[in-house]
Amino acid sequence: MCNFRKFFAVVALIFISNSILADGSAGYYGYGKPATATEIAGWDIDIRADGQGLPPGSGSVEDGEVIYEAKCAECHGSFGEGVGQFPVLAGGMGTMNAQRPLKTVGSYWAHASTLWDYIRRAMPFMQPESLETDEVYALVAYVLYLNDVVGDDYVMTQDNFTDIQLANREHFVPDPRPDVHNTRCMENCKNAADIKIVSIVRRPEPTPAEVALAAEPAKPHAGEKVYNQYCIICHKAGVAGAPKKGDAKEWNTRLEAGIAVVTEHALKGYTGNSGVMPAKGGFTQLSDEEVRQAVQYLVEPNE
Ligand code: HEC
Ligand code: HEC
Numbered sequence: 429m430c431n432f433r434k435f436f437a438v439v440a441l442i443f444i445s446n447s448i449l450a451d452g453s454a455g456y457y458g459y460g461k462p463a464t465a466t467e468i469a470g471w472d473i474d475i476r477a478d479g480q481g482l483p484p485g486s487g488s489v490e491d492g493e494v495i496y497e498a499k500c501a502e503c504h505g506s507f508g509e510g511v512g513q514f515p516v517l518a519g520g521m522g523t524m525n526a527q528r529p530l531k532t533v534g535s536y537w538a539h540a541s542t543l544w545d546y547i548r549r550a551m552p553f554m555q556p557e558s559l560e561t562d563e564v565y566a567l568v569a570y571v572l573y574l575n576d577v578v579g580d581d582y583v584m585t586q587d588n589f590t591d592i593q594l595a596n597r598e599h600f601v602p603d604p605r606p607d608v609h610n611t612r613c614m615e616n617c618k619n620a621a622d623i624k625i626v627s628i629v630r631r632p633e634p635t636p637a638e639v640a641l642a643a644e645p646a647k648p649h650a651g652e653k654v655y656n657q658y659c660i661i662c663h664k665a666g667v668a669g670a671p672k673k674g675d676a677k678e679w680n681t682r683l684e685a686g687i688a689v690v691t692e693h694a695l696k697g698y699t700g701n702s703g704v705m706p707a708k709g710g711f712t713q714l715s716d717e718e719v720r721q722a723v724q725y726l727v728e729p730n731e
Contacts (some may be wrong), residue, residue, distance in 0.1 A: 473548065477539040479590045485561040486585040489578065492570025495563050499552045503668075503704070508532070508574040513669035513703035518574035524596060534575025538600050540592040544568050553661075554710050651725030654718045658711045663726055669703025676729045683727060691723045 475481045497506065505511050508518030520530025529536070533543055548564045550556050559567070569584040577592065578584075584592075634642065655663070655673075662670035671678045682690055693700075695716055697707030708714045714722075 473545075475541040475545045477541045479541070479586065482541075482544070482586045482589055483561045484586050485565050486583055487562045487564070487566025487569055488583040489566075489569045489573040489580050491562075492566035492568075492573070495559075495567055496570050500567070502706075503553065508571065511704055512699055517571055521576075521595065524599065532575065533571055534577060534595065536596055537594055538597045539594060540568060540572065540589065543571060544589075547571075649721075649725045649728070651718075651721030651723065654714065654722040655725045658709050658714065659722055659726060662709070670705070671702070673726055674729065679727045679729070687723075687727070690727065691720055694723045695719055 473481070503511055503514040504517050505514075508516065510516035516530065516532050518532055518534055520532045520535035523530045523535060537543065544564060547567050548557065548559060548561075551567075552558070565584045569578060569582055572578045572584075572592065573580060573582065577594065660673075662668055663673050666672040666675075671682060693705060695708060698705040708719050
């Protein structure tokens with residue numbers, strides 16, 4: 429059923445884009461505009477291994493500890509040991525050849541630039557891109573300290589950044605596999621007009637009843653909005669051990685305890701066998717009622 433809804437949504441989109449084209453607006457495909465230098469600068473925030481792209485700033489291990497305790501330790505543990513299923517950030521030195529390597533920033537990562545970029549771009553998990561430049565420097569310094577890469581009096585700046593050498597940096601190799609297996613044709617090639625793309629998508633014709641149903645606007649579930657805004661980041665893909673929405677088997681097992689218990693866990697927070705469910709998913713601004721409705725929506729059997 430869901431697939432038909434999607435199918436009709438796609439059809440609707442095609443109609444919409446066609447009507448944009450009919451407008452006759454300028455550009456190669458008839459829509460869009462070149463990105464401005466400012467827009468590009470907003471996206472162009474990567475840091476290279478040689479330090480290129482680093483913004484000016486600095487941060488100490490000492491300051492990093494305070495920020496880390498406030499914003500990171502809840503998931504990654506005070507020593508980077510990882511709480512529940514959240515990633516371990518420190519340790520594992522010398523385990524890369526072991527049966528089960530413990531891959532951390534210290535034991536596995538090749539360059540400190542990855543750490544800088546990752547923290548600025550993606551952490552804390554709930555507020556990505558919320559950290560100030562100096563906070564990022566301090567957190568990078570602190571995570572390196574947790575891995576015994578720097579001492580407790582270390583202060584990281586854009587100038588001494590490239591002195592950092594991670595233990596595993598020599599053990600990455602370029603992937604030699606080609607993207608495509610055919611050799612490139614440079615002369616006497618096939619006439620392009622004779623080449624046909626033969627990819628066919630087969631889908632059954634919808635029955636009249638399904639067509640009628642797809643035309644009906646779907647009634648939004650009261651909890652859907654909260655779920656889509658807050659819970660989806662973990663519960664859609666099963667991040668950090670979260671039970672996936674639509675995994676009927678998993679939810680049936682959990683619901684054996686009763687919906688009241690499961691709801692209470694979502695409200696108050698819960699550490700089970702698969703990970704840590706922060707109270708209200710970490711969004712304490714949500715009312716109990718909103719979370720209750722989101723739970724109802726989450727445990728429904730459909731995806
Ligand atoms: C609510 C829990 C949570 C908080 C708080 C949090 N993280 Fe994370 N962190 C995660 C999760 C989950 C991942 C894995 C994300 C993924 O793989 O997509 C992760 C990944 C990472 C990684 C990459 C680890 C690896 O080996 O791939 C680093 C580094 C990291 N976090 C640093 C931080 C720092 C620094 C802070 C504080 C500013 C922070 N995190 C706060 C949940 C959290
Ligand atoms: C940071 C990730 C994360 C977010 C965000 C999150 N959850 Fe969870 N949730 C988890 C994890 C991990 C578990 C599994 C805990 C376990 O059983 O070990 C879980 C479990 C649950 C459970 C099952 C509890 C039980 O008793 O089995 C419910 C219900 C739930 N979450 C509801 C929600 C709702 C509602 C939201 C949004 C308001 C939400 N979660 C947001 C990670 C998250």
